[in-house]
Amino acid sequence: MLDWMDGYTRVLLVFAGINVIAAYSFYVPYKTGQVSLGQAGFMAVGAYSSAILTQKFGVPFAVALASGGLIAAVTGVAVGFPALRIKGVYLLLLTLGFSEIISVIALSWDYVGGAQGFRNISFNPWTLEYVAGVIVVLLLLFSRLERSSLGRAMDAIHQNETAAEVMGIDVVRIKLLSFGLGAAIAGLAGGLYAHHATYMDSTTFNVMLSVEILVFVVVGGGSTFWGPLLGAAVLNAIPEILRALRDWLELLPVEWTDFYPINRAYDLLHDFLDFENAKRLIAYGLILMVMMIVRPDGLLTRDGLLRLRLPRWKTRYA
Amino acid sequence: MPDVSSGGICLAIEGLTKRFGGFCALNELDLEVAQGHIHALIGPNGAGKTTFLNLLTGVLSADAGKITFNGQPVDDSRPFRRTVRGIARTFQNIRLFPHLTVLETVMIGEHCRAFPSVWAAFTKAVLQRPFGECSEERQMREHATELLKFLGLADRREARASDLPYGEQRKLEMARALATQPKLLLLDEPAAGMNPRETVELDGVITRIRERGVTIILVEHDMRLVMGISDCVTVLNFGTKIADGPPERIQEDPAVIEAYLGEEVPL
Numbered sequence: 096m097l098d099w100m101d102g103y104t105r106v107l108l109v110f111a112g113i114n115v116i117a118a119y120s121f122y123v124p125y126k127t128g129q130v131s132l133g134q135a136g137f138m139a140v141g142a143y144s145s146a147i148l149t150q151k152f153g154v155p156f157a158v159a160l161a162s163g164g165l166i167a168a169v170t171g172v173a174v175g176f177p178a179l180r181i182k183g184v185y186l187l188l189l190t191l192g193f194s195e196i197i198s199v200i201a202l203s204w205d206y207v208g209g210a211q212g213f214r215n216i217s218f219n220p221w222t223l224e225y226v227a228g229v230i231v232v233l234l235l236l237f238s239r240l241e242r243s244s245l246g247r248a249m250d251a252i253h254q255n256e257t258a259a260e261v262m263g264i265d266v267v268r269i270k271l272l273s274f275g276l277g278a279a280i281a282g283l284a285g286g287l288y289a290h291h292a293t294y295m296d297s298t299t300f301n302v303m304l305s306v307e308i309l310v311f312v313v314v315g316g317g318s319t320f321w322g323p324l325l326g327a328a329v330l331n332a333i334p335e336i337l338r339a340l341r342d343w344l345e346l347l348p349v350e351w352t353d354f355y356p357i358n359r360a361y362d363l364l365h366d367f368l369d370f371e372n373a374k375r376l377i378a379y380g381l382i383l384m385v386m387m388i389v390r391p392d393g394l395l396t397r398d399g400l401l402r403l404r405l406p407r408w409k410t411r412y413a
Numbered sequence: 414m415p416d417v418s419s420g421g422i423c424l425a426i427e428g429l430t431k432r433f434g435g436f437c438a439l440n441e442l443d444l445e446v447a448q449g450h451i452h453a454l455i456g457p458n459g460a461g462k463t464t465f466l467n468l469l470t471g472v473l474s475a476d477a478g479k480i481t482f483n484g485q486p487v488d489d490s491r492p493f494r495r496t497v498r499g500i501a502r503t504f505q506n507i508r509l510f511p512h513l514t515v516l517e518t519v520m521i522g523e524h525c526r527a528f529p530s531v532w533a534a535f536t537k538a539v540l541q542r543p544f545g546e547c548s549e550e551r552q553m554r555e556h557a558t559e560l561l562k563f564l565g566l567a568d569r570r571e572a573r574a575s576d577l578p579y580g581e582q583r584k585l586e587m588a589r590a591l592a593t594q595p596k597l598l599l600l601d602e603p604a605a606g607m608n609p610r611e612t613v614e615l616d617g618v619i620t621r622i623r624e625r626g627v628t629i630i631l632v633e634h635d636m637r638l639v640m641g642i643s644d645c646v647t648v649l650n651f652g653t654k655i656a657d658g659p660p661e662r663i664q665e666d667p668a669v670i671e672a673y674l675g676e677e678v679p680l
Contacts, residue, residue: 236539239538239539240538240539243534243538243539243547243550244520244523244524244527244528244534244538244549244550244553245528245531245534245535245538245539246538247513247517247520247521247524248521248524248534250510250512250513251510251513251521254510254511254512254513255508255509255510257472257508258504258508258509258510259510259521260491260492260493261470261472261492261493261496261501261502262493262496262501262521262522262524262525262589262590262592262593263493263496263497263501263522263524263525263526263593264493264521264524264525265491265493265525265530265531266493267491268530268531269531272531272535318512397512398512398573
């Protein structure tokens with residue numbers, strides 16, 4: 096355990112890290128052009144299965160976490176089959192429907208607490224280390240994937256599915272693989288969350304969470320594997336930065352601000368920096384709208400990164 | 414005419430039929446393509462040429478008929494399996510991967526030869542060698558570079574596919590198709606939108622592809638190109654074959670002249 100870190104920072108990093116993993120769960124199917132609004136549903140599958148294993152069967156956390164990921168992957172492949180033939184808004188609706196089914200099952204199944212929620216899940220003190228480990232493994236995996244033939248085939252499917260199929264790419268299997276892999280990653284994120292929060296109910300993994308996950312990737316950029324990391328990091332950091340600004344504002348001597356019109360401006364700014372949940376969602380909505388107009392491909396793009404490359408590297412194979 | 418010693422039948426079509434609702438796009442087509450030939454397929458717009466290519470590659474499924482390729486019946490439903498068996502094509506409306514570079518685009522074609530299955534590609538590329546490049550990858554890059562040289566695109570290999578001028582995009586489509594190491598290459602209007610100089614260059618390119626031992630089916634409207642390089646021409650009209658034979662004979666065939674120019678009306 097990293098003892099030098101205070102509890103607040105730790106919790107903050109854990110949730111930011113889980114969001115990064117969740118963003119990657121969206122990124123993998125997106126790499127083959129599949130946009131899913133059901134990633135929260137796969138997180139729920141991973142969270143509930145791993146929590147059942149640790150609580151009801153006494154399975155060690157690491158094994159339960161991996162099994163949760165595996166069960167989510169199997170679910171992902173099962174959902175991915177009907178998802179193969181449909182695209183765009185229809186796929187969004189299918190995945191949305193799936194995550195609603197999961198949430199209704201969680202609500203009505205008394206074995207997992209039903210409406211009262213799943214309580215007293217064992218707390219894993221090493222969550223931050225697990226999260227960091229998973230992210231490192233994912234980064235290694237994706238850096239390798241991005242430069243491999245399979246990664247290129249995924250990009251090709253995203254850009255023109257018919258052409259990819261006719262050029263001998265097994266589109267069906269690759270799409271299933273990426274959907275299943277994305278679901279597995281979401282399952283890991285869910286399992287990590289459950290054993291950190293120690294409580295969850297049917298609303299924990301709701302549609303808004305799926306939307307947030309999508310926003311992470313849209314903001315960061317979905318054409319390179321650094322995008323989801325950047326998007327999730329930036330969007331998790333913004334509330335904290337605002338909070339720090341507000342704390343700093345409160346340190347100002349009262350006599351500096353306690354006269355008209357500065358006091359009004361101070362109050363407005365102070366309220367603005369109070370970044371509670373409703374404001375966060377409004378901000379996400381606004382960010383999404385602005386991004387679609389200004390940078391529809393996200394902050395980081397593959398082409399942008401190529402331009403950053405050193406000339407020596409660029410001409411390596413010339 | 415270039416003299417080609419044909420080593421047998423590459424492709425045999427029997428009674429191939431495709432209907433879209435009540436419209437019969439292709440009606441009981443019989444066709445034989447000899448090994449090593451450039452076989453042209455011509456006909457007015459809507460004659461069923463592109464439908465025929467789509468049936469051959471599995472993009473569409475036929476309502477009736479039999480396709481025999483190299484003596485084996487072709488009945489796999491999935492297009493990628495047909496590519497693996499050696500049928501590759503280019504598209505009339507160019508379908509490249511806009512964000513991939515020229516080299517990467519050609520390497521997409523190599524993928525099915527380098528990795529027999531998705532699982533092999535996953536384990537080889539991702540799990541076995543966490544750092545560096547696997548030998549398959551290096552080989553693919555070498556093959557792709559050689560193909561780009563063959564088609565005169567070598568100096569454009571780091572360019573994005575969508576940044577290429579039109580003529581070079583057509584060539585890139587050919588390079589990508591050749592990368593799948595086809596025995597039969599289907600070219601869907603390769604000269605469409607090309608200027609006369611580019612079309613002359615295309616003559617040479619197609620002939621050189623044939624010299625690599627690839628049988629070619631050429632769907633084209635440019636008659637100078639078709640009559641200049643084809644060994645055999647088949648003419649379609651309203652989904653039916655109206656003539657079949659060497660280019661000299663096709664040019665004199667009354668049915669063909671009628672299909673293209675209309676019937677002669679006595680004054």
